[in-house]
Amino acid sequence: MLKREQYIKRIIFCLSHIQAEVEANNDVSFFDINHIAEDVICGLLNLIYGWKLENENHRQQNAVAVDLTDRKNRIAVQVTSDNTRDKIQDTINKFISHNQYQDFDQLYILLLTDKMKHKKPFDTGGFFPFSHKQHILDIKDLIKQIKTLDTATLEHIVFYLDHEVDTSWEGHCGDEQTFRHRLPFTLAAVILAVLIVGITAFFLLRSPRPAGVYLSKILPYTKSNYFASYKDVSPVYQTEIETYKAFSILSFVRSDASSASVIEDQSCHILNLDPIEEPILILDAVIVDDTLKLFAFNDGWGTAKTVNIDNAVLCWVGHTEPIVQISNDAYIAENTNIAPAGAVLLAEFALDREKFQNFNELYDDSHAPVSISIEASGEDCSANWSVYLILSDIGFNLDYGGRGDSPDEYGITLFAVLDVDSKPSVITFTGPGSTPRVEDTLRVETVLAPTKSCAVTCRNEFSIDGTIQQTDVYTATVTVPAFTEYAMDMSGPLTRELAGLDTLNEVSVGGVLQKYRYDPESILTQYH
Incomplete structure (x- = not known):
């Protein structure tokens, strides 16, 4: 999803939340929220239109006629949830009676609810121009204007709304501070944090940089169609917004770059891989x-448990005891234990070509493929595997073989969900074939490790005014399918060897397993 689209959708969500909360509170005669929303609207209009509005109610309690004023541009704004014609005309009348038209050339009515259609013009006595199409605005009008803004301005609006508007359930249960301006407190905290980070970075940068693994072939996770719709993305998107909260103040401290560039100028260094694998039974x-x-195969390593296979059954679909008809002898292991990252010979069949042809002649085709399958099960695991057995002039072969393969012959898809707790979720990785600007969560296609899941210890580096700084070390949870998700035309090289x-x-x-898949130490040194 493009950044611009993300920003617009987030802005629409926040503004819709404001409108819904105002309407809900007004329905039960809670009108204080209107005054709280004035501050939010004041800053929002300044960002949208470039005005210099201030809240008149901070200058004098219960300001008459208008709530927000820009004395430099001579603009006045009344913020109200009352969309009736009488309310608008009453505002105009007060604006005239208090001679405010002498200080302000234009009067705008900003409705926190949907505006009504007005066929007749409003009476201004000719003191100032007023068009119901131009000067009466609601949330929908703001959204239309917002869509015309450049991406950098949209970014600032998102930062602003996420600081001012609490859309979480916990926020609903709190007091009416939800919309209040929190910048001074945040700014003080961030300035202190920047000083601490700067001092820490000074000592860190004097030490040798730890070895790291640079991931490559990065794709935006949201483009993988993993989420069915945008609303499903929102939990992940909120992680990104939390990141912006953590870094947004840096855009004020550092005038020559936006907060987005601060987040983008980063590298994620994988310091350690700690397997947290559960055993997965794979057949090939x-x-x-x-x-x-x-x-x-016990497709697990590190802390994975031993797989116990109590029973394995092989059968040809539609026939009983076919192994007797097409093979000279057979072996099927039972009560087999497979250690983590281990493999055992589960079954072995000495196929007989003449018997196979005789078996297939029952179907008028001595070379017809025969569908076979095997099931293996134990206390904590189960797996099944099927294949077509074919006899050609060269010999027997398998159509749709197993699903094992070496790292250099298949692409591992790494779903790295960064549980970062306000650590940057938009990171620029460096390495062969890397692509910048990873949004939200990461979908990374790379050869990292053959395990299904592991804990990755890493830290991010970023630049502020040309100085490299580092975040604290944190842990990210990573899931890696160790086998391909699609059928291959042949058995895997691991199985063949x-x-x-x-x-x-x-x-x-053990030597073969180490060579093909289970060598995390070589992974750590390969991409330094």
Whole structure:
């Protein structure tokens, strides 16, 4: 999703929230919220139109006729939730009776509710121009004007509204401070934080920079269609907004760049991978010299548990005991334990070409594919695998083989959900093929590790006025599918190499596994 679209949608959400809350409070005769909203509207109009409005009620209690004034541009604004013709005419009458038309050339009525259609013009006595189409505005009119603004201004409006408007449920349960201006307190806190970060960075930068892994091939997570609609994105989007809250004040401290550029000028350094894997049972098969070998993998490592396979059953669809008809002997392991990052030979079948042809001649085709499947199950796991067994002139082969593959032969998709708690969620990664401006959560396609999930310890670096600074070290949760999500035309190379071993023992199998998939230390050094 484009930044501009994100900003506009967020602004619409906040303004709709203001309007809905005003209407709900007024329905039960709670009108104080109108005065609170005046401050929010004042700053908003200044950002939209470039005015210099001030709240007259801060100058004098219960200001007459108008609430907001820009004495430099000679503009006055009345903010009200009363959209009736009588209310608007009454405002005009007071504006005239107090000679305010002498100080202000234009009077605007800003409605916090939807405006009504007015066929007849309003009576201004000829003292000042007033058009109901031009000078009566509601939230929809503001949104139309907002859509014409440049992206940088939209960004500032988003920052402003997110500081002023609390759209959370907790905010509804609080007092009426929801819309109050909090900039002075935030500014003081951030200035203190910047000083602390600066002092800390001075000492950090004097030490050697820790080794890191640079991720590559970064794509915006929202473009992966992982979320069905925009409303489903909102929890993730809120994470980004929290990031803007943390960095927005830097745009005031640093005049030569926006807060967005501060966030973008960052690198995420992976300091450590800590597996938190749950065991996943994966099956794959390959044919070697007319022998069908089926392997079971415990696709987990580190803290993953041992997989216990109590039972494995192989059958041809639509037939009983076909193994007797097409093979000379068979082996199916039972009560098998597979350690994390381990593999075992689950089943082995010595296929007989003549028997296979005789079996298929029942269907008038001696080379017809035969669909086979195997199911393996244990106390905490289960898996099934199916394939078409084909006999060609060359020999047996499998159509739609297993789903194992080496890191350099398939693309691992890394779904990195950064639980960062106001740490930057918009990060520029550096490395081969990297793409800047990652929005919201990250979808990263890279070779990182073969595990399904792990905890990644990392920290971000960013630049303020040319000085490199670092965030504290934090942990991000990462999920990595270790096998491809789509069918491949052949068995995986890991399975093929295991099947080619002269002997299967802990040393030989362990060497192959280490070579193909389970070497996190080499991953950490590969992308420095």
